[in-house]
Amino acid sequence: MTDSSSRYDVIVIGAGHNGLICASYLAKAGRKVLILESLDQAGGCAATREFSAGFSVSACAQWLYQLSPDISSDLHLERHGLAYAARELNTIALAADGRSHLKRNGTQLSGPGLTDDDARNFSNLNSQLLRFVKVLDNAFKQRPPKLVDSDWQDKLSLTKLGLDMKRLGKEDMNELLRVGLINIYDLLNEHLDNELLKGALSLDAVLGTHMGPRSPNTVFTYLYRLLGEHYGYSGPALLSGGMGTLGSALGKAAQSLGVDIRTNSAVTQIDTEGERCCGVTLDSGETLTAPVVASNADPKSTFRKLLGYRKLEAGFARRIELNRAKGNVAKLHLALDDVPAFTGLPDNEHGARLLISPTMKYVERAFNHCKYGEMSTEPVMDISIPSLHDPSLAPDGKHVLSALVSYMPSHLQGGWNDRARAKAEQLALNTLAKYAPDIHDKVLASEFLSPADIEAHFGNYGGHWHHGEISLDQIMMMRPVPGCTQYATPVSGLYLCGAGTHPGGGLLGLPGRNAAQEILRQSK
């Protein structure tokens, strides 16, 4: 086939947000960059999907709560069409009794069952955790320091991290060291009494992971989640036109910097010449060469599928194989005749972020199922009715509901098929109906995307949000695996730039930027 020989300095695999961000920073530095995307539009998981004629939702991620503000301004995303339909939305923890719902507006809590003690303790806890997050954020902005074979920059990063910890003061530092490894269940029980509040907060710690509130590591994932608050998002935001707007703004920003984006061009293989990466092969059979290839695909897909383990040494291949990336979040999309009535919720509150996560035990029980490859019979849900803020998503007078449904394991026993999908959708709808009894009557059309469907569409292994668990053994210099930190891989010329690298997933965007900086540094 044709060989468009090395017209590009860098080929980026996948036009997900990190791929686009990586490419943009590379282009800004004067590199000629080509992005290859298997789907028909740029954006990856930042996508809007018309799942029924006239009804659209954010296909994967539905809330924006932690896009790095530095990246947003560096790439002038607002100039490229990034527009918010709503910002700083409230979060409402739905109470099972249909009366005592809890509202969170920034750090302000209100609701019938809430005591002054809980409100005050929550505020104190939140402030302390945000001080911890500040330390993390500093470490996230740059490549992770190596501990072995470290250079001056690594030593500087480690020193800074140490100093940041020290600067917390004795009390805070001790507390960070104490809680950093424990679980959110214990931490919240130490500080708070209100079960509904604790249930809602614990959901933020575990959503998108293969952990329950009692799993060790969940305080860390909670801190991770708080990054958004640290960045100044005092509540989740919705984009006009759905999350696809972020994808298209990033795409336009990249193109304005000279990046070429080829859609409908799935990479099937990363090519090597001797020990070096030399380009890629597309599903059409076309080969493209470039001295540097940056993969925005997750580590497992990159090494197992695109490169192949046989081109790696066995110990490294094994570490990739053992990397934990089990997705548990499904998506429920509903086309609605009208806004469903959530029991006890005022009409003007239906546009908030609505949570079905009544107690930590409820969340833990929901998690229990997925440990054994079963779907939760009573799932936890994170619900959005975006059409209340953005009428363009549904025909006049109609609405769409988008919900994150967990735990629906990617590794479901017996596999995901139409029957399993229908059953899971029914479980989700029944759970929803406990809080909004008229939901069944309002549904015009529906779609249920299991983690396997999300993987099939977006290509992220296990449908995992973060391209690999955000766990203490898979962060910083161990993300995705030792031997592959700092965005380089054992194959020279091949880099990773996706959420599977430091600092990780969500719509953060920092891996892409950090990777670009490393590629520029290493491939001068």
Next chain:
Amino acid sequence: MTDTAPANPGTAPRVLHTPFHSRTKVANKMERWEVWQGYNTAACYTDVELEYFAIRSNTGVFDLSPMVKYRIQGADAADYVDRLLTRNIRKLGTDRVAYVAICNDAGNVIDDGTLFRFADNEFRLCTQEHVLDWLLWSAEGFDVTVYDETADVAALAVQGPTSCQTLRRMGLDGLQELKPFGMAHYELEGIPLMVSRTGFTGDLGYELWLAPEHAETVWDRVFANTRQRTVRPIGSHALDLARIEAGFIAAGVDFVPAEQIVRNGRGRSPLELGLEWLVDFSKPVFNGRQALLQQRDKGPRYRLAKLSVEGNKPAEHAFIYCRGREVGTVTSAAWCPSAKSNFALASIKTPYGRERDPLKAEIYYMRELHWTRTMAKCEIVNEPVFNPPRRLQTPAPDA
């Protein structure tokens, strides 16, 4: 007690018997046994020196069955072993054997062994240690089956200057034409028998590979038609003496198998064990390549030196000094009767161990409860002290 009562676990045998056990048991006049990978094997049948001289002057027969053996087969078997091992396996023909090293990603030797090629995609890998975990981890991404066939294959080493004659007299016609590291397939009284010209003695020698149920028959045939003294069963002590004399290294003695290491830095790479000739850097990928490349460029941390030691006291476990500085330790040492050499293998920190370095071994020995220390001069030797031409000659010469 009834018949169905479970056997007392304390009375169950704790060692396995090799397929030759009924014969080795009778031959083992001294009843000196030791356990090798779970099997009861003879350390010495009669007398270590007699057995050693059988290897060097006539024929020594060693029960090799406990040697760990893996069968590797499948569409990707050749690619798999090529990535697994540091050597270039593409150059290994069918019915040929290669001495090989297995490295981990850090470039440290997990084990050394021999690879037998039966067909394009069918191999046997013999190792000293159990390495199945590593073999299976390495199989990720390959269409290959790996399984332990140790118990399914009996093996007998027949080594020494008259070994070829012994085997030909047994009926293995034309064996003298078999080249070193070659394999030949025979049928002996209807028993399929694979013979390889391989061994651990540094001399002319063969290894017989067969199904366990025929082990006793083959043993009897090897010892038939010969005057007893010219063909002698040998134990592990005599074999060890022969392998040191030949300059061969042993896992667990001259290096610690990489997967068993606890302490940082205790591993040894092929470059540090004198096995650089087993490493083919022209292969784009093999386990350990990146680390070994780095080490090649930076220079290895150790070198394995062959030492000719002054005097006749074996330098076992001796420290090695160079101008008063401690630079290494002896890993294997023996007074070698045929070479008439006090020989030692020593792991020496680089840059020491160069040819002209004035090395000394600090040897302790005891005479009638009296410990004595001697500082023996050591000379680096480049060639094995025992390396008779017949080892590599084809046709194999008659003694």
